[in-house]
Amino acid sequence: MVYPTKELDTDRRPHRCPVWLSSLSCILLCIPSVQAAGSKVIGSGGATSIDGMAGGGIVPWAVINGYASSDQWSLTSALSLVNVDDYQLHSQGLSLSYDNRWELSYGQQQFSIDQTDVQLRQQIFAAKYKLAGDVLYDVMPQVSIGAIHKKQRDFALPAAIGVTDSADQEFYLAASKIYLDAVFGRNLLLNYTLRASRAQQTGLLGFGSTSDRSYQWCHEWSAVLLLTHQLAIGAEYKQKPDTLDFAAEDDWRDVFVGWFVNKHLSLVAGYVDLGSIAGKPQQDGYYLALETTWAF
């Protein structure tokens, strides 16, 4: 597949894995005087998705990031890498949560195409609010609403293939529940997220298309089995809009292993299947993520 050779955006400040965010991750781990851990039970804050929000790897959940419980704050930073056959996606996220009810997050992504110097960047600003329920204690699932503003920063290529907008909003409603003693005496987390989106490849290729600028309803699921208090295996399925004539867009899937090392550090490794991206089929590969979190 030959990409349009139109001159690319010259405002390019390649920022793979920014130093400041990596440093923050290390600082959050290493300052011994700030060992405050937050009260939530380990694992019940989920991980951080590639968009910077609390959830699995590719699906935002109703849980609020970090271990902050009532009247507590938490700050969480996350780094992740997705490496498939012809593409790489680097993501960095930072989120602040309060009272186990509010979550504000910032994420940035750099998507690169192998054997080219094309890089597509995106910034993600999101807010999440817990409406009702409790993921652990209530019979009723925890239900949260989320609003996301996404800004794609390298729009020349998307514009050339029929995408109409470089920035847009997404909205979602998520329900998460940990079923205690559910499967083989282990706890099972299930999440369902309903998202309204016009994104092309989650926004990496912009939003909307010349043939369809309407919002699409997308269904997303995660299931995670907590083998021990600190070790989890999970799977996710993420429906995607498919409105671009230039190339089909497939749903995403992943399976992963998560290790909640302690209440400050978690690591995730997984296999992702992203289907066809911009005409290149069968994009699958690995996913690695690191999350550090600190409560105060």
Next chain:
Amino acid sequence: MGILGRWLLVVLLLSGCQSKPETPDWLYQQLGGSPGVTQLVDGLLVKIEHDPQIVHHFRDTDIARFRKLLIEQICQLSGGPCQYSGASMQESHTGFQITAADFDNLVNHLIAVMTAQQVPMAAQNRLLALLAPMQRDVINR
């Protein structure tokens, strides 16, 4: 249904399978019977004593009576030969203004004590499942 759906269905179906039927006091035995439950509660009290966030709630508590009632409650809840003789969760926690964070701390301490006592994971999760519904009766009163 894709591979994910089939996998999830298998997991959920298998969750209904057990190798042999449980006895009514299965959990009580998994917790170590009477000495085990007593050891759990004593371990929990030590944790509470060293937790500055929640120990203040126990300032005016008759600890000996609290210990006795907690042993009774866990014993009965887990299918043991006990009868809880205390007040309801709502009544006994009214006026304390126990926060969700306080309750979370206690759950964390219980998990730590059960793990230190090598209670099997399935039994730990069974006990947590039995205690979880009490949270709404305990907090914010």
